[in-house]
Amino acid sequence: MLTSPLARAVRMGVKSLLLHKLRSLLTSLGVLFGVGSVIAMLAIGEGASAEAQEQIKQLGSQNVILRSVKPPDDAASDQQTRVLSYGLTHADRRRIEETYPWLEEVVPVRQLLQEVRHGTRVLNPRVLATTPDYLEVTGRPMMAGRFLSDADELGVRNVCVLGWEVARALMPLTDPIGETVKIGSEYFTVVGVLMPRVRLDDDPPEPGAETTGEVLIPASTGARWFGEMQVKIRSGSREIEEVELHEIVLAVRSPEEVDETAAAARTMLAETHDRRDYEVVVPLELLARAEETKRIFNIVLGSIAGISLLVGGIGIMNVMLATVTERTREIGIRRALGAKRRHIVLQFLVETVVLSVGGGLAGIALGLLIPVVVERYADLTTIVTPEAPILAFGISVSIGLLFGLYPAWRAATMDPVEALRHE
DSSP states (O other), X not given: OOHHHHHHHHHHXXXXXXXXXXXXXXXXXXXXXXXXXXXXXXXXXXXXXXXXHHHHHHTOTTXXXXXEOOOOOXXXXXXXXXXXXXXXXXXXXXXXXXXXXXXXXXXXXXXXXXXXXXXXEEEOOEEEEEOTTHHHHHTOOEEEEOOOOHHHHHHTOOEEEEEHHHHHHHOTTSOOTTOEEEETTEEEEEEEEEOXXXXXXXXXXXXXXXXXXXXXXXXXXXXXXXOSEEEEEETTEEEEEEOSBSEEEEEESSGGGHHHHHHHHHHHHHHHOSSOOEEEEOHHHHHHHHHHHHHHHHHHHHHHHHHHHHHHHHHHHHHHHHHHHHTHHHHHHHHHTTOOHHHHHHHHHHHHHHHHHHHHHHHHHHHHHHHHHHHHHSOOOOOXXXXXXXXXXXXXXXXXXXXXXXXXXXXXXXXXXXXXXXX
16 A cells, blocks of 8 residues: 555656656756766776876885985086986995895885887887896786896896886887897897886986886996996087986885884985985875875765756756646646645656656766776776765765755645646
8 A cells, every 4th residue: 555656656757757758858868967977087086096006006015215316407507518416326225224124125226328229129218227126125027037136136147127018119029038139239138028017206208218118137237337427418518417326215024114214214315415316205105195185086076077966956856847837737636636745746756756767877877888988998097986876876866856855845835726727
């Protein structure tokens, strides 16, 4: 008995909506696009956030990264030739190793401005001279071959490991393991290929760079063939840069010691460097910021998309008010035949819910389709969480009920006599 009036109201509501198919369709489109935009925007925001967090995690959540930073140009910048010495040094690395016994590894990294060739293909990737411990502290997975070894470092061997991007660009059709590449004026044998990963920094590539991948060589080999100085020619002037180390990666035993290590490193570098030619990067802090940014980003995107749902709800209320006016005589007849106010309210609420539910279900399908299209054609990562469709659909139904209450109440409170007189 409880379900009979509801079932009858649903049948009557659906029949009433089908009498005006186009109007019902256009009314539900507002909800459809609102739900679809909520799901799509949250998916795009979630994907961008997840990608950023993954990149930060790849830097090592238990690492502290010290980086050399070129100081601002001084008054000598108009000289034709000048030598600029700055950044981290081997003395900094030794001092850190001797002072902080709780560090598991201290890995030096030096970036070389060298051209990489294979046959007729030429690239300007990031050539990094480092030690075998680099693989362990950064968590880099190998795709093929092996990484640099202690024997390579001690023997000052001309071997290298290519990043996946570099290997694909230089040798797209051949197995790179065992091939020879020319770095600068020296030849190196490829012993391994790394899986793709995030760059160590966000600096733009040097002019002429064609890839953001890396080539890694032993630190001893880099020092032997390329020395400590690098020449840069800019706008007719020549600038010689002397940088001993571009990065020092500190691997800490536990996350609890990361902040302490970062603070100690900042203090030590401030005491030994006359100018601020370094920076201390803590991936754990970056990860916390990224998670907070994700939360704010989702709130903003969800709010913008929620406005679309609000507009759709206003459209539903507007149409239902017009429907109440059109059906005034019908409402009067039903009241005269014994229908109570709650029956009239139920009838019109059912119609608004049917519109919002129908639009919501179609919006979910659209919202799940948009991220697939974005991933395929825009090359962006999207992640649809289970909460997004549920949230969007729940809001659409709530909006249908909320914006349907006033038209239903207005229909139920009509004077039956006046309603029967309506033409």
